[in-house]
Amino acid sequence: MKNAMLRAALVSMMAIVPAVSFAQSAGTHNGPVTRAQVLQELVDLESVGYYPASANDATYPEDVQSAMRRLAEKRANEARLAQEQVAQSAYGTPPAPNAEAGAPVVSGSEPPPAYRDH
Secondary structure: OHHHHHHHHHHHHHHHHHHHHHHHHOOOOOOOOOHHHHHHHHHHHHHOOOOHHHOOOOOHHHHHHHHHHHHHHHHHHHHHHHHHHHHHOOOOOOOOOOOOOOOOOOOOOOOOHHHOOO
């Protein structure tokens, strides 16, 4: 019993240490991560389907890594949509859909002199 508890504690510690070190290095700055930043990251992960209360020691790393990939995809899609909105809201009026140049064609008239003998 004691051996099983010790083994479970060691396994969970081995899973937590890489996650904590990754969380500290994943920020956009080199300073310490604040509690608010950690809570926001957890809320963001939950928004893509990660549920920490159902975490299983055997699947924890894969679950959280999968959620982090989904979150990165979500953020990339949001950034792409924001860029498209900026591109669509450019200044000026849209160009006319059918801009034509030259003289109007009159039906039933003779072809121009350059094409008469061809």
